[in-house]
């Protein structure tokens with residue numbers, strides 16, 4: 040069972056020759072207008088489409104790719120999604136079985152629960168680095184070159200690369216690893232859909248609320264005073280950092296490579312500059328909506344003097 044545009048080859052050229060039944064697959068024909076949904080494994084509509092197809096067809100596993108097959112996600116036979124932190128947890132479990140103790144390099148927006156899972160349950164090391172598939176891959180290569188073993192560089196976006204695959208940014212290869220795990224469980228007599236995969240991520244703590252709010256910087260606003268949006272964004276981050284230091288309810292993340300990350304109210308937030316856009320993405324995770332709002336309020340009150348920052352997404356989130 041599989042879906043997605045250019046990745047259509049995977050059903051015909053990989054899954055079928057291996058003996059898989061792929062009859063419930065959908066959207067295998069490329070169409071640049073993307074008539075079905077945004078081709079993004081982080082997108083809720085995209086994940087809903089593959090989940091429904093898995094359940095309707097009683098498939099053992101669902102696989103979804105983005106347009107050029109470098110991002111992927113999976114769905115187990117019960118409709119449980121393996122994308123974002125859960126995909127990283129699954130891939131970490133598979134890679135750490137093969138390479139005990141190895142370092143997993145991820146992007147900056149990964150959850151605190153993922154760190155606990157990788158380090159306490161799997162016995163690996165979580166190196167939370169920067170957003171951007173190239174950044175995580177380059178960092179994993181660098182770690183190996185200075186003697187720290189790393190076999191997996193992966194983003195919540197679904198981009199992922201393995202050392203054994205020459206650090207290619209390759210969503211199809213990630214799914215091959217997942218399929219391998221499923222097939223070897225079958226071969227050793229463990230049936231039951233894709234439960235073997237679900238079991239691998241057991242114990243991963245997931246937040247009740249996880250949001251990404253993208254705060255735009257108006258590049259024509261007089262507050263920029265002819266400077267770049269980047270400079271403006273850096274000034275916002277600097278001020279937020281000062282606020283955190285003077286707020287006893289917030290603790291600055293001791294190790295952080297991008298933007299400003301802080302814990303508080305049982306959750307965390309990260310405000311950073313987008314890789315490409317005049318935007319400051321704000322990620323907030325917490326156990327409840329109330330706690331997530333408290334974190335949002337802390338950010339909002341810290342940056343309120345920055346009038347070129349478009350706050351409507353955050354305002355909407357924190358409104359009573």
Ligand SMILES: O=P(O)(O)OC[C@H]1O[C@H](O)[C@H](O)[C@@H](O)[C@@H]1O
Pocket residue numbers: 170171172173194196198312313314315316320
């Ligand atoms: O920084 P953002 O705007 O959230 O974008 C971040 C994303 O940018 C590009 O699409 C890269 O290919 C991704 O690897 C990265 O995750």
